[in-house]
Amino acid sequence: MASSPMPTPPPRSWRSTLKRGAVALTGATALVASLLAPSAASADPAFTSDADTSANVTHIANVPKTEVMSDFNSDLAFTGDYAIGGNYNGFVIYDISTPESPTVVSEVLCPGGQGDVSVSGDLLYFSVDYARASDECGAPSVPTSDPNGFEGIRIFDISDKENPEYVAAVRTDCGSHTNTLVPGKDGEHEYIYVSSYSPSANFPNCQPPHDKISIIEVPIDDPASAQVIDAPVLFPEGGYRNTSGCHDITVYPKHDIAAGACMGDGILMDISDPAAPVVTDVVQDTNFAFWHSATFTNDGATVMFTDELGGGGGATCLESIGSERGANAIYTIDGFKKGEPELSFEGYFKIPRMQGSTENCVAHNGSLIPVPGRDFFVQSWYQGGVSVIDFNDPSDPQEIGYFDRGPIDDSRLVLGGSWSAYYYNGYVYSSDITRGLDVIKLEDPRFRVAEQVHMSEFNPQSQPEYRPGRGNGR
Template identity: 80%
Template sequence: MASSPPTPRPRYASARRGLTGLTLAGAAALVAGLLGPASASADDAFVSDADTSSNVTHVTNVPKTESMSDFNSDLAFTGDYAIGGNYNGFVVYDISEPEDPQIVSEVLCPGGQGDVSVSGDLLYFSVDYPRAGTECGAASVPTTDPEGFEGIRIFDISDKANPQYVAAVPTDCGSHTNTLVPGKDGEHEYVYVSSYSPSERFPNCQPPHDKISIIEVPVDDPASAELVDAPVLFPDGGNTGTSGCHDITVYPTKDIAAGACMGDGILMDISDPAAPVVTEVVRDTNFAFWHSATFTNNGETVTFTDELGGGGAATCSEAIGPERGANAIYAIGDDALEFQSYYKIDRHQTATENCVAHNGSLIPVPGQDFFVQSWYQGGVSVIDFNDPENPREIGHFDRDPIDDDRLVLGGSWSAYYYNGYVYSSDISRGLDVLKLDDPRLRAAERVRMDEFNPQSQPEYRPGRGEGR
């Protein structure tokens, strides 16, 4: 579901750090790169190194394994499982006991940050570094290679211990992120693919790239998934620097979507999910890179994030200030998005900690608006933004710097609330599990979901014990 690389990403040809010397590539190509059940090495007794507020408990950490030694990225959830993206592939965690998660399987399948969405037994997996073929194990190729594959890989994860590659759909400029959109007929679903950074040198990523790609998936025949449209969102060109979208969040029950598109924030009408229509565009001179979005429960307000510095800079400082690298909250008016306020953590970080607004989700308190959000090495923030003009932090989880002497990329990429716990995907240190103990959030513990893709936002209704 939604994310970006820890550094601004040029589209380049050579294999990136962590992917060279891939010893399992040949075997991975035969099936799906499955490494089988695995367990990470950890101390017998878990000891947290984090500072937490009194209402947040760091329950446990699942370290990364050697095979997934590259950057961790986004998360999606299905039943008793969390799926964690990684630049080397993806990990399936059994979270039936949230305080003792277990790694069920790891699929070695490099191709970029590995954004993930789940739908029933299907996993949609983003590929945005070109490969020599569609299946796992295909070698890296130059972006100038017209035969190079980038786009969406589809896996069958009905057997969590043995995910199987199903098909792949190429898209222009690949897939940096992907968003699952349910169909209206119950027979199809759609994947909105966001990508950016075109160049005349890239045969499969030509400018202008003011569009997204839409993949239609027959629910009963996912191997027949195909690209059905690539709508241009900015027919007159976007803001300076806009060349595609970074991420899209949909709110299916409201038929709306919010796009974070580099230099622009947009709203879309998705009443026909195969043909989204842009209804509003907003710009902000304080924003460097429109990164992601989240709606309030009633769908009347939307929060956009600004990934100043591409995630690789130390921007949570007094010098940068509270209005850059922050969230911007907008009311959805009849004719325009109306600015309400900025929110940025006021826990200033050190010069060696990359820190900026990143991925988060609503905490499912029906009818209320509480948000949990990642800030890289700024940790995880729990935010009350019931008053969109005065959002405030009500809880936090904040580790020590990875390195006191130099800037090292790391921290929480994504933090999402799912069935009673917060799961944080740490770039370098694995999966963290947090427990919130706050009377304002108790109602969320009664909300149970069978599936959760944070970029396909459910509605939490008062009086209902589950997301809709």
């Protein structure tokens, strides 16, 4: 799902961001930017990489941000030949049928915070965690202290990729910083786990202790009637370091398990009933500042958590910080096959490439490289770039490839870099906060079998089980 608590400019009026090439539609329809000219919304055919890469990594394309999506890029989701990119101004739909020259199909101008995205068939779920005057896309920002302010989930119909339509909105306590898609067992419903945090007695819609998540049930044939059905308390006795909600949750429906990254705590959950998750284990780590996200191995027997030290805006890939802070922590799941899972710490991983003091750098969003029976991971590190990691030995993970640009500014710390990096149908797609969408090819014999894994849909926070050949995903 993913994403970070980072400093952002003050919310701006949506009218000030409506630029050339955008069409404002009101009422029940989303604010949708028209199809942009290829020169303004596609990869440069004479592309030359500005990144340093290892010998087994090739940077093949970059699609710069447009004026409409002038704010920060955030997370990614995938459906068919399309990538959906979140942005603080809304979301972008990219055509990636030709990965060497992706193009922008449409842009939906609908501000509301970092804009975490999940996709399910023709539906897109979009997180709103900056209060707006109403649930409409054109509503201006309002203070979080406004009791009528809207935060939560917006639902869009993206069956027509050039003209997405706004379907519905669901308000949730404390809004939605991230969201996680969970398929239902009956084939008639699906669920959205909504993660949010940082309550305050001054926020009428986000009251402490907020030791819970919100669960939205979506009838697949009637998404407009989606509603919150429960808000289970995950920390009835309070969490470590005053945990008040979760940052992100990753589910593995095949094995009925989920891992929650919840501020001061890492948790494991049983989701055999997706409408009623149950916490089965909780761990803390004094080296972790902020439990941010999680990824399971393909066999479900290991999970990697990330620590977003500094909230994503700090320069933490420095010798003075060390290798155990702002890093990944790897846990094996003891008793996994017996139905009595417990987390057991194995080791840390942090990129060995030291970055400068003007480069925000910390562990962030990534996904497995789908090599069945082996454990490889691709991960974003903001201005630390993209790392390719071998963690087949969870106690001694190693970087085996990388993509790394130089600092945005040599003289001062400027927020930027890769927010998310995910492997999808033979390529790595990286959402760069300021530079747009990057496409990367892994030229390594260890990953050849991954090219046989074809997905029809991919939400990184809703993990599929990978199998060689076609038929993976939904």
